[in-house]
Amino acid sequence: MQERLQELQDEAVKQVADADTLQELEEVRVRYLGKKGPITEVMKSMGRLSKEERPAVGAKANEVRGRVQELIEEKEQTLREAAVTKQLEEERIDVTLPGRPVSKGAGHPLTSVVETIEDVFTGMGFQVAEGPEVETDYYNFESLNLPKHHPARDMQDTFFVTSDLLLRTQTSPVQTRTMEQHEGKGPVKIICPGKVYRRDEDDATHSHQFMQIEGLVVDEGIRMSDLKGIFEAFVKSYFGEDREIRLRPSFFPFTEPSAELDISCAMCGGSGCRTCKGTGWIEVLGSGMVHPNVLRMGGFDPEKYSGFAFGMGVERFAMLKYGIDDIRHFYTNDTRFLEQFTRV
Amino acid sequence: MLISYQWLKEYIQLDDLTPEEAAEKLTLHGVEVDAVHHKGEDITNLVTGRVVSCAQHPDADKLSLCQVDVGEADPVQIVCGAPNVAEGQDVAVARVGGRLPGGMKIKRAKLRGQVSEGMICSLQELGWEGKVVPKKYSEGIFVFPEPVVPGMDAKPLLGLDDTILELDLTPNRSDCLSMLGTAYEMAAVLDREVKLPDPQIVPSAEETAAYIRVDVQSPAANPYYGALMLRDLQVGESPLWLQTSLMAAGVRPLNNIVDITNYVLLEYGQPLHAFDYDQFGSEKVVVRQAQEGETMTTLDGEERTLNAHHLVITNGTKPTAIAGVMGGSDAEVEDATTNVLLEAAYFDPGVVRYAQRDLGIRSDSSIRFEKGVDPNRTAEAGRRAASLMKQLAGGEILAEPSEHDTLHRQPLELDVSLARINRALGTSLTIEEVSAILKRLQFPAEQTDEDLLAVTVPTRRQDIAIEPDIVEEVARLYGYDNIPVTLPNTPATQGGLSLEQKKKRQVRRFLESCGLHEAVSYSLTTEEKEAPLVPENRLRVPVALPMSEDRSSLRTTLVPHLLDALSHNKNRSRQHVSLFEIGSVFFTEEEEITRQPDERTYAAGAMMGLWEEHAWQGEKKPVDFFVLKGVLEGLAAELQIDAVFEAAERPGLHPGRTAVIKNGGRIIGTAGQLHPDTAAAWSLPETYVFELDLQYLLEQQAEVMKYVPIPRYPAVDRDIALVVDTHVSAADMKQVIEEAGGDLLDSASVFDVYEGEHVEAGKKSVAFTLKYLDRGRTLTEEDVTAVHENILAALNKQTGAVLRG
Numbered sequence A: 001m002q003e004r005l006q007e008l009q010d011e012a013v014k015q016v017a018d019a020d021t022l023q024e025l026e027e028v029r030v031r032y033l034g035k036k037g038p039i040t041e042v043m044k045s046m047g048r049l050s051k052e053e054r055p056a057v058g059a060k061a062n063e064v065r066g067r068v069q070e071l072i073e074e075k076e077q078t079l080r081e082a083a084v085t086k087q088l089e090e091e092r093i094d095v096t097l098p099g100r101p102v103s104k105g106a107g108h109p110l111t112s113v114v115e116t117i118e119d120v121f122t123g124m125g126f127q128v129a130e131g132p133e134v135e136t137d138y139y140n141f142e143s144l145n146l147p148k149h150h151p152a153r154d155m156q157d158t159f160f161v162t163s164d165l166l167l168r169t170q171t172s173p174v175q176t177r178t179m180e181q182h183e184g185k186g187p188v189k190i191i192c193p194g195k196v197y198r199r200d201e202d203d204a205t206h207s208h209q210f211m212q213i214e215g216l217v218v219d220e221g222i223r224m225s226d227l228k229g230i231f232e233a234f235v236k237s238y239f240g241e242d243r244e245i246r247l248r249p250s251f252f253p254f255t256e257p258s259a260e261l262d263i264s265c266a267m268c269g270g271s272g273c274r275t276c277k278g279t280g281w282i283e284v285l286g287s288g289m290v291h292p293n294v295l296r297m298g299g300f301d302p303e304k305y306s307g308f309a310f311g312m313g314v315e316r317f318a319m320l321k322y323g324i325d326d327i328r329h330f331y332t333n334d335t336r337f338l339e340q341f342t343r344v
Numbered sequence B: 001m002l003i004s005y006q007w008l009k010e011y012i013q014l015d016d017l018t019p020e021e022a023a024e025k026l027t028l029h030g031v032e033v034d035a036v037h038h039k040g041e042d043i044t045n046l047v048t049g050r051v052v053s054c055a056q057h058p059d060a061d062k063l064s065l066c067q068v069d070v071g072e073a074d075p076v077q078i079v080c081g082a083p084n085v086a087e088g089q090d091v092a093v094a095r096v097g098g099r100l101p102g103g104m105k106i107k108r109a110k111l112r113g114q115v116s117e118g119m120i121c122s123l124q125e126l127g128w129e130g131k132v133v134p135k136k137y138s139e140g141i142f143v144f145p146e147p148v149v150p151g152m153d154a155k156p157l158l159g160l161d162d163t164i165l166e167l168d169l170t171p172n173r174s175d176c177l178s179m180l181g182t183a184y185e186m187a188a189v190l191d192r193e194v195k196l197p198d199p200q201i202v203p204s205a206e207e208t209a210a211y212i213r214v215d216v217q218s219p220a221a222n223p224y225y226g227a228l229m230l231r232d233l234q235v236g237e238s239p240l241w242l243q244t245s246l247m248a249a250g251v252r253p254l255n256n257i258v259d260i261t262n263y264v265l266l267e268y269g270q271p272l273h274a275f276d277y278d279q280f281g282s283e284k285v286v287v288r289q290a291q292e293g294e295t296m297t298t299l300d301g302e303e304r305t306l307n308a309h310h311l312v313i314t315n316g317t318k319p320t321a322i323a324g325v326m327g328g329s330d331a332e333v334e335d336a337t338t339n340v341l342l343e344a345a346y347f348d349p350g351v352v353r354y355a356q357r358d359l360g361i362r363s364d365s366s367i368r369f370e371k372g373v374d375p376n377r378t379a380e381a382g383r384r385a386a387s388l389m390k391q392l393a394g395g396e397i398l399a400e401p402s403e404h405d406t407l408h409r410q411p412l413e414l415d416v417s418l419a420r421i422n423r424a425l426g427t428s429l430t431i432e433e434v435s436a437i438l439k440r441l442q443f444p445a446e447q448t449d450e451d452l453l454a455v456t457v458p459t460r461r462q463d464i465a466i467e468p469d470i471v472e473e474v475a476r477l478y479g480y481d482n483i484p485v486t487l488p489n490t491p492a493t494q495g496g497l498s499l500e501q502k503k504k505r506q507v508r509r510f511l512e513s514c515g516l517h518e519a520v521s522y523s524l525t526t527e528e529k530e531a532p533l534v535p536e537n538r539l540r541v542p543v544a545l546p547m548s549e550d551r552s553s554l555r556t557t558l559v560p561h562l563l564d565a566l567s568h569n570k571n572r573s574r575q576h577v578s579l580f581e582i583g584s585v586f587f588t589e590e591e592e593i594t595r596q597p598d599e600r601t602y603a604a605g606a607m608m609g610l611w612e613e614h615a616w617q618g619e620k621k622p623v624d625f626f627v628l629k630g631v632l633e634g635l636a637a638e639l640q641i642d643a644v645f646e647a648a649e650r651p652g653l654h655p656g657r658t659a660v661i662k663n664g665g666r667i668i669g670t671a672g673q674l675h676p677d678t679a680a681a682w683s684l685p686e687t688y689v690f691e692l693d694l695q696y697l698l699e700q701q702a703e704v705m706k707y708v709p710i711p712r713y714p715a716v717d718r719d720i721a722l723v724v725d726t727h728v729s730a731a732d733m734k735q736v737i738e739e740a741g742g743d744l745l746d747s748a749s750v751f752d753v754y755e756g757e758h759v760e761a762g763k764k765s766v767a768f769t770l771k772y773l774d775r776g777r778t779l780t781e782e783d784v785t786a787v788h789e790n791i792l793a794a795l796n797k798q799t800g801a802v803l804r805g
């Protein structure tokens, strides 16, 4: 019987070795270790053996069974690994192929500039005020110290709708509207972004429609030095810590003193280049202390209150920031242009 | 204003500054210098020469063979193509090895076999703009009007060693439209003296009144008119210094008399006018309002029709000049002129401004008068011109000019408070410092109190009217750079965006996240462009004088310009484009506009081509109505707004693929496919558009969100496929289901729609998934079946739907 067991073991070893798939291996397992398999048969027939023979045959049978079991498990492990390896090999993909595009639209660069500037100023305690694009002569001009026939009206060629209604030439009318809402009481701290219109022929640097952001601070004791402080904070926050500012005398009918704000040129660091026309400085906005007539017309007492105002061109900021050379790009909506402005 | 640095030096010492340094100081403290031009900086080896002989080139009709004395032992031969070259002329010669503007290098050359050693130059070749070159020399070489020694450096003689400061003047600084004004400004900036001209006249015994008298009939418009009379003048070419001074300022020399009036205009900022006395044809200057419809021909050859608002200078019968704007062609000073009537007048700025606008003329005179010239310099400018005329054209100046004089010349006095200056600027200036600055400006000031200065404003500064004007003067001369840097002492303010502004940003972000690019387009458009997409007879807001036909009125919809943008992109081979825009549209109810229009913020979008594409996986999903609707439903969800889509017909849109979007019964927008005709009009493929009254959406207050507990018991799903008439809408069916489903029905959603084979014609199959849920217990089969049967019965009764067998 022991020989028979040894034979069975040798047979099983061979068949395990020959099994190429898990399926075949399972068949081998059932064949040799199953309830009806030869080893079980041997063990069942042990009753016929003598007491003396039984332990040795039983031990042998268990040994063979254990051995075969072990071999099958080893083989199973090997086959499983091979199967996984094969599957993984079959599932191999080219990871360099393009991914599935997630469609994401781009924000318009003018909106990006407006929102960034809004964020800088709201962080400094400003609110955002808006006003109509079709304005009255009063708000667009007269309340800003530009009476009818004032020569400075020529600075801004106007689209009139009627003799009294016009497309606003600046966002400044929002100043007066906001001051009126405050009913003579400070503080007023606003910026006003929006579209404005002037009778300009469209070319690389002119557009009959463009965007401005106006700013206004009115309270007791506002000084020109405060305007410098706000500008320094704004410029460093928007353009970068290393930018210097400079104020130059200028003229706007609604401010006095008036000043033009220059920032040091980023291209050359101030030594002079083509971008800054060799001056080392780039003009970024117009500003000044609010003219007493403007305060008065907004319902504020110029004896008690003072303020400063400023206005900047959004296109100019975008052109400086992104190096855009033609203002018409902003209004053509060419996707080859728009797509480049993913939000930052 | 173009300022010749050399000319400026006649009034102020500037030898220790480079023009760049002076320009920078002026820019930082006074008026902006836009550019500094060094005349002739790229010219080398330019000398004076005399044409010793001039002969026809043997082999070329249009060339001359000149022997030119350039100050050396032997003359050089130069082949010259100018028609005006002649023997005996003194000319400017660019010698071999020299350079001319534009990098042109002069080489020894052979022209049609003849050696040419240099070039006889025209003024244009020397860098002068054609429009300032005297007519006489505009078609040929320049010839020195006075003899010069050959071989000298020609650049200084021609003003080509000068530097020009180009001032960018703001409208308030018209005082700097003159050399003297600029000199005062420079003097204030640099703290220096101004040297003023001192015109001296030695008149003849004869009195002006014997020749000309002045009758001003509109003294308000013309408070001062001075008529000077000069006799026996010799009109001719001006000396070179005068010509180069004018050219440097951008003015073309004409003859000595006209040149002098222009010279004094530039020097004093006071326009003058010289008439040929004999052509003027009367002994009386009558200044009056023009008659309605009166005509005259101005110097530029244009016939002008006048009205009663115009002020004219007449000889008593007909106008000879439009006051302060332009002279007439009848009494021009020409070479034959011998007697000159010289006008030095003060015209009211408003009158000149009107004429300038009405006639569309902006002359060197009018731009000065319209801002207000210095009333204290008018008569002096006349004397200055007369004395120069006598000096350069001979003749005599008659005694006692004829005048009308009601001119106010009193300077303004202003009280200026030191405390207010410091309060406005954030500085701590002393009264001495402020006084020193006013002294630099040559504004006489007197301390009248501890804190007060009485400041006299010179009449040359017409821009200064109130105390803050003085504050500005002090600030700029003190230096904006010296003003400290502070932050406002205001109480802390709550900055930030309003809820609507925040939501507007949210809308942008959402639409971008859906794959739409933000567009910005023009607000001005035309009725024709909008016509296909808006209801007929919609009233519009036109602009009064449009610059062009295609920008003649304000938009009432954002869609057409978005379609333009799609079309633009398609023409550049961009087939798959989705854009949105947020902007104002303008409505009116008035035929004749009298009030501000109703301006509303709209949002619109336009989409064409593929919505999704993954090329190498072969997936393509074109934009269709449901893509569009998905975006809008998402947006409504983002804003927590109910949006119900109802089939509708709208101008320019596909009648079967268009919906209006409603919120609580109010139409808040439209979405649909462009009608094929509309698409064709823009050359677009299948295109989908939407437009929303965004302003309304932003104004809606969303309810505060409340948490609903996660259900503890399982839901039961039942799918049903129903066959109904094709015209029954999914929304109608859903409504029936929801009504019949009661509390146990949690949701109903369409998962399949089918028409075609196996479904009767005129019918469609619509499949719903119904989700049943009881939050309090586990539903039994019986519970669900009862409600489900109820729903099926209701569907059958109300929509005719039957379960698909």
Ligand SMILES: [Zn+2]
Pocket (backbone or CB within 6 Å): A265, A266, A267, A268, A269, A270, A271, A272, A273, A274, A275, A276, A277, A278, A280, A281
């Ligand atoms: Zn630079």
